Amino acid sequence: MKITKYGAIDIGSNAVRLLVSNVIEDKEKDPQFKKSSLVRVPIRLGADAFVLGVISEENINRMIDAMQAFKLIMKVHGVKRYKACATSAMREASNGSDVVAQIKEQTGVDIDIIDGKKEAAIISATDLNQLIESDSTYLYVDVGGGSTEFTLFSHGKIINSKSFKIGTVRLINNSKAENKAKFKKVQQWIEENTKQYKRIALIGSGGNINKLFKMSGREPGKPISYIYLNAQYQFLKKMSYKERVSELGLNPDRADVIVPATKIYLSAMKWSGARKIFVPKIGLSDGIIKSLYLNKL
Incomplete structure (x- = not known):
């Protein structure tokens, strides 16, 4: 039996989540995906993006803190690989790409801003x-x-x-x-x-x-x-x-x-x-x- 830990960061418009899952591989069996930890923080990016058109300085700082915390949680869990994806709020914020670059520089977390079609395709891969x-x-x-x-x-x-x-x-x-x-x-x-x-x-x-x-x-x-x-x-x-x-x-x-x-x-x-x-x-x-x-x- 082989157990590997993976992490997923979902940067939504209402909240930001970290999911840590165990993928269990056993001979002659389909792999099993077992949720190990789910952390949710209520950073409402949509309130910025859909009203102001930009992510505010306050929420940028909260995002940086969240990503640093998520990295530490994944380190403690022994996560082998992880991916961070941002959806509509970051897509529509005029400073979305700048925020991604700032987070990358300060935390090392690389965020992909995905479109609706990619989002639907990832979900259907479940x-x-x-x-x-x-x-x-x-x-x-x-x-x-x-x-x-x-x-x-x-x-x-x-x-x-x-x-x-x-x-x-x-x-x-x-x-x-x-x-x-x-x-x-x-x-x-x-x-x-x-x-x-x-x-x-x-x-x-x-x-x-x-x-x-x-x-x-x-x-x-x-x-x-x-x-x-x-x-x-x-x-x-x-x-x-x-x-x-x-x-x-x-x-x-x-x-x-x-x-x-x-x-x-x-x-x-x-x-x-x-x-x-x-x-x-x-x-x-x-x-x-x-x-x-x-x-x-």
């Missing part, structure tokens, strides 16, 4: 195929702070995928008119790409759907129904931000974005005709680990 039944159709929805990636799977193959600039942090900061126009584009894409399929289920990815699944009390592997998710949406929407923190125990940086995130998942279910959503807790960081192991990054 063990998603183990969850997808070969004769079924699924719409995979990965909701982030700045963008949402949609991938349609049918009979075990990717039919189409697209990244939209519709994320939780962006929805909070944009005007109602802007958000309405963005939702309309997503609706058109989903309806056009799913109309020929009679039965579709959603696969949800992202911190907010993971939290909603945990709140549901469902057993791992069991889906959440549209009816349940809609009831949760109405419940959360009626609560104030303060109530979501104090009464539900949500993290302060989760309590505001969970409402727009739920709306995105619900809308995707409505427009595709899906009545249930599976939540496998797989995301970009898992895809980075898998891609590192396969030498694709």
Whole structure:
């Protein structure tokens, strides 16, 4: 048996994460990917990028501190290889490439700013195929702070995928008119790409759907129904931000974005005709680990 540790740094618009995973190789068995450690820090880069157009000096310093901390954590774990990827907030910030250079100079961490298509491709490199039944159709929805990636799977193959600039942090900061126009584009894409399929289920990815699944009390592997998710949406929407923190125990940086995130998942279910959503807790960081192991990054 051979055990190798890999690290993945996911620099999102709402938070920055470090995932450390053990890849276990045994003769005559498929490799196993076991999560060893997950560290999440709430550096909301999207609040800078989508409103100011730049990453602020304060958040640059927080990013430098985070990357230095992540390097030490990976050193303690004995990580062999790691990769850092940044998504929509760093893509759109006018000083994104300067921030990457500054972090590289001060911490030695090399960050790749990836586009939406690359992000979707990395995510689809995960063990998603183990969850997808070969004769079924699924719409995979990965909701982030700045963008949402949609991938349609049918009979075990990717039919189409697209990244939209519709994320939780962006929805909070944009005007109602802007958000309405963005939702309309997503609706058109989903309806056009799913109309020929009679039965579709959603696969949800992202911190907010993971939290909603945990709140549901469902057993791992069991889906959440549209009816349940809609009831949760109405419940959360009626609560104030303060109530979501104090009464539900949500993290302060989760309590505001969970409402727009739920709306995105619900809308995707409505427009595709899906009545249930599976939540496998797989995301970009898992895809980075898998891609590192396969030498694709």
